[in-house]
Amino acid sequence: MNAKRVSPKEVAEALRNGKVALVPTDTVVGLVAGEEGLYRLSGIKRRDPEKPVALLCASAEQAFGRAEEVPLLAEKLAELYWSGPLTLVLDRAGGGTVGVRVPDHPAVQALLSAYGEPLYATSANLSGEVAPAALDEVDPSVLDAVDLILEGESGNGEASAVVDFSGGELQLLRPTEKLTRRTLRDLADG
Secondary structure, three states: OOOEEOOHHHHHHHHHOOOEEEEOOOOOOEEEEOHHHHHHHHHHHOOOOOOOOEEEOOOHHHHHOOEOOOOHHHHHHHHHHOOOOEEEEEEEOOOOEEEEEOOOOHHHHHHHHHHOOOEEEEEOOOOOOOOOOOHHHOOHHHHHHOOEEOOOOOOOOOOOEEEEOHHHOOEEEEOOOOOOHHHHHHHHHO
16 A cells, blocks of 8 residues: 555645545545546546546535535435535536535545535445445555545445436435435425
């Protein structure tokens, strides 16, 4: 393993220079990058580079600032589940879509604060493999490919729920124990 374990401030500076880091989150271990390092994430995971990568944001305001418009139900979900394990897919201002999440983890929030803007993030597993809940569960090839590691408490091991509002449609792409199709339907009807 070549990656150095460093502070949020040091990780933020490295991400501005195209580096990629491993970070613990409230869910699973993540691979994060800034705009300059985004292209590396797909290579490290060995996945299709056309597959979208979500943004971790420091606040709902920052997350919703990336969207063309925010449906009322998306706002309601954000109030209930952010900061926490919920990714919302919204129509992006200027076209396309954007997945946004506000994590509930002190190390990631410190990193987002030091970086000053959202960071691209995906789970730190090889494509098709199980996402690691803790740093010691990360595949050795992923560990060898990252530049830095931000230490912190492990998350719960369950990936975030994903709700897609793009194109005026509502789809629960990934349910969780706390956000099921029924829960979503009840919130939409209520």
